[in-house]
Amino acid sequence: MARLLEFDDVHQAFGDENVLRGISFGMDRTDVEVVIGPSGSGKSTLLRCVNRLTEFDAGDIRLNGESVTAMDVDALRRRVGMVFQGFNLFAHRTGRGNVTLGLTEVRDIPSGEARRIADENLARVGLSGQADSYPAELSGGQKQRVGIARALAMEPELLLFDEPTSALDPELIGEVLEVMRDLAEEGMTMLVVSHEMGFARSVADTVTFLDDGIVAERGPPEQLFEHPERDRTREFLGELDT
Amino acid sequence: MDILPLQAGDWAFVGTNWWILMQGLYVTVLLTVGSLLLGFLAGFPGGAIEVYGRGPLRSVVRGVGVLLRGTPIVVLIVLFFFGVQWPDIGAVPLGGLLPLPAFEINGQALLASTAALGLRSAAYQSQVFRGAIRSIDEGQLEAARSVGLSKLEAVRHVVVPQALRRSIPGFQNEFTIVLKDTSIAFAVGLAELLTRGFELFTQPAGQTAVVEIILTVSAIYFVLTFLTNRTLDRVENRFAIPTGE
Ligand SMILES: Nc1ncnc2c1ncn2[C@@H]1O[C@H](COP(=O)(O)OP(=O)(O)OP(=O)(O)O)[C@@H](O)[C@H]1O
Ligand SMILES: [Mg+2]
DSSP states (O other), X not given: OOOSEEEEEEEEEETTEEEEEEEXXXXXXXXXXXXXXXXXXXXXXXXXXXXXXXXXXXEEEEETTEEGGGSOHHHHHHHEEEEOTTOOOOTTSOHHHHHHHHHHHTSOOOHHHHHHHXXXXXXXXXXXXXXXXXXXXXXXXXXXXXXXXXHHTTOXXXXXXXXXXXXXXXXXXXXXXXXXXXXHHTXXXXXXXXXXXXXXXXXXXXXXXXXXXXXXXXXXXXXXXXXXXXXXXXXXXXXXXX | XXXXXXXXXXXXXXXXXXXXXXXXXXXXXXXXXXXXXXXXXXXXXXXXXXXXXXXXXXXXXXXXXXXXXXXXXXXXXXXHHHHSOOOOOOEEEEOOXXXXXXXXXXXXXXXXXXXXXXXXXXXXXXXXXXXXXXXXXXXXXXXXXHTTOOHXXXXXXXXXXXXXXXXXXXXXXXHHHHHHHGGGGGGGXXXXXXXXXXXXXXXXXXXXXXXXXXXXXXXXXXXXXXHHHHHHHHHHHHTOOOOOO
């Protein structure tokens, strides 16, 4: 059976800067993969290639064996959720309104039903009381949880997280990681760019170290963190600790 | 230098002829509303094309905008009146609402003035909307795209509602300018407010009432501007996005 997600020698350049230089790895259903790597190593680009916010130059990315480039882009995005570092909530819509937009416009769900589904998903991320609040009225952690609910409500096969906690005050990181941990336990397949080592250690099945556009090292968290094979990995982990 | 004295008799002249000014006001309001509406209908898509469009369409929209903004409005009105073959709709009957006596205006002058003021307003409104659209951060559009909305749907549901709110102050400005610039329809003899004032003080009995008439006309423009701005302030507050402060 085809793997849920497969990167096959993916290349992407911006101008003459080669950002991804041949990425290959795969994930199965319910896997949680954490991607780490220095700034500019191509982590965000890698995620954005999956839902084609960035159209990659060469190689292939397959979802359930089907090349994403062959799919209708909106249909692809409906199947792959994304959670952003900067939340990117719709400022003019309430928490609930943020979740319903995709339901009514993309899944063609009638508005009453969409509200019900939205409230369910907001409850799932612990925001039952904030459905009527506007983004500007929410804390960073609450905003990010709305962002997660918005993605979840589409019932994606795969969730992409691009540094979901790095814009948060330290005291707000925990509530977001908690939600992600629950999702992992429920069997959600997640590809997560994050430098939250505790989360990676306890939740990730596999950690990928991306460096300068290539997969420099990849393995289970205990192996990659405790016994990295490459000096470059060790060096990077050392920088993270300090 | 002496300031002309205001005289009770001249105020009385304004009073007995108030309905002539009201007929002018009627035309002024009609022209303002028509021009702003045309300006909105052409300017909003124009602004969107300037941001999202590409190729020749965008270049044409930009070019026309620069041209319209760079031409004096009186030139535009005269050009549109004498240079365009308008359908002959004859005299347009207006008024007749008690207590305003019925009257007629030149249909072609009305069309030419509305077109000139409306298209020029579109050129300015497009810049208001362009700025408002640009001020909405890209990330929201990406988020909408990420749940599967098409670009058009994302712009419609995420960018447009926020951009419209942010356009209100710019639109207020534009309203004030268009309202006062309707007086330039004077140049093609359209019987709007200022033209009617002019008619009054060129009558033999009105010759000493020039200042009184002009003051009255100004007061009418001012009251209209004031009331409309207040209304738009309300609209802005009504639709403001809660900030939690
Ligand atoms: N749309 C773009 N146009 C041009 N260059 C880009 C674009 N997107 C990314 N880049 C460049 O590609 C490189 C990799 O960017 P990317 O955002 O993928 O890195 P990252 O690993 O996510 O970094 P960070 O940890 O800072 O988020 C950077 O040098 C960036 O400037
Ligand atoms: Mg990044």
